[in-house]
Amino acid sequence: MTVDPVASIVVPSFCGADRLPQLLDSLAAQQEGTPPFEVIVVVDGVDDGSVALLENETRLDLRSIVFPENCGRVAALNAGFEAARGDVLIRCDDDLLPGTNYVARHVDAHRDGPGGVIGLYLNEYSNTPYAEVYGRDADERFRLDAYSAAPSVAWRYWAGNCSVTREVWETVGPYDPEYRLYGWEDVDYGYRIHATGFEIRLAPEIETPHRVAAVTTAIRARRASHSGAARRLFERKHAQSGLPNAVPGWSLWNALVRGLSRVPLNPARLAGVVDALLRFLPRGVGRKLVALSVESAALGGYRSPHSAKENF
Structure with a gap:
């Protein structure tokens, strides 16, 4: 018997064949008692082996959406969220390494009603000169600043590890397709949640390791x-x-x-x-x-x- 998912995890992925295996392993290892969840991976127009990898995944309730050409992260997010069946909608980038309680904690964070929840990245750097002299320190300062910021500006930290309830998604609508370069489509969405009147909060318990791409x-x-x-x-x-x-x-x-x-x-x-x-x-x-x-x-x-x- 098919069980309706409580949560839907939307993963936008561009050339993610090297990153997806670790993400899928992490999601397949969720702790016993985790609410039922589905995973929707949107392959954004370049098949580097990702499609076959996803087709062979049997541990998860997983669906893939494959774009015939590169359409950008906003289009991938919107397609994934529109296809989602769960009541808690989780955005999870393909370079995250979720812990065994990742899904349960995102779901628990919405027990008090509709809103938005952010888990900050715990950036993991390779040992490049950039990381040693700047990257790791900058990441630590960013997280300290985020947690000390006023709740009214929490929307500024909306990024690749966050979740909303279905009510929020249906009220706020999709991500804005005008954002095509790197950045700010997330902040835009966070601000729109805030402007609509829903609460956004940072949840330290949902901090998640992130294999950072900016290594130089x-x-x-x-x-x-x-x-x-x-x-x-x-x-x-x-x-x-x-x-x-x-x-x-x-x-x-x-x-x-x-x-x-x-x-x-x-x-x-x-x-x-x-x-x-x-x-x-x-x-x-x-x-x-x-x-x-x-x-x-x-x-x-x-x-x-x-x-x-x-x-x-």
Whole structure:
């Protein structure tokens, strides 16, 4: 007899054949007593072996949706959520490593009524110079800032490990397809949940290991550029959201960020030079150069969103 799922896990996946096995292993190892759940993996237009892998998965109540061409993460999320049957809808990126109580804790987090719940990433880095001088420290600062932020701005942390009840999804509607570059489609969705009047909260018990993809300054700077461009779109749509100014105030450091943001070069190329130097520089100097690369790339993308698109 088929049991209706209590929860639906939606996994957008692009070229995920190397990441999906560990995710599926983790989901198949959920603890005894976990509420019934289904997994919906949306393969976003490139079959690198993912389709066969999913077809051979027998441990899970799993369905796959395969796009004939790359449509982007927003389209993948919307397709997955529209196909979901559960009452608790969980967004789970394909590079997460959920614990054995992952599903149960997401379901329990909604016992008090409809709303949105966020589990922050526990980023796992390979031992690159970027991770050693900047990435791990930046991740720790991000999480400390998130947990100390006012509940009214929790929506800013909506990302790849989160869940809503079906009532929230049906009220707020799908993710916004105008977001095509990296970033801000999640923040946009979190803000729309908040603006509709539903509570969003961070749940420390749902923190989940995440195999981070930004393992070099070049990758991080490129993503920062795309994110800066996407922020411009967010601000156009939600001018009342109360975000702090994207353009930094005046200081010597901010003058450097402002100046470098105007250099008409691909930010990843500039950051690649920093990557090449990190092994030879004192840790503090390296950290400053990475920060300068990332912050200036974000500001450059914000100021020139069309340039960020060209570098996508």
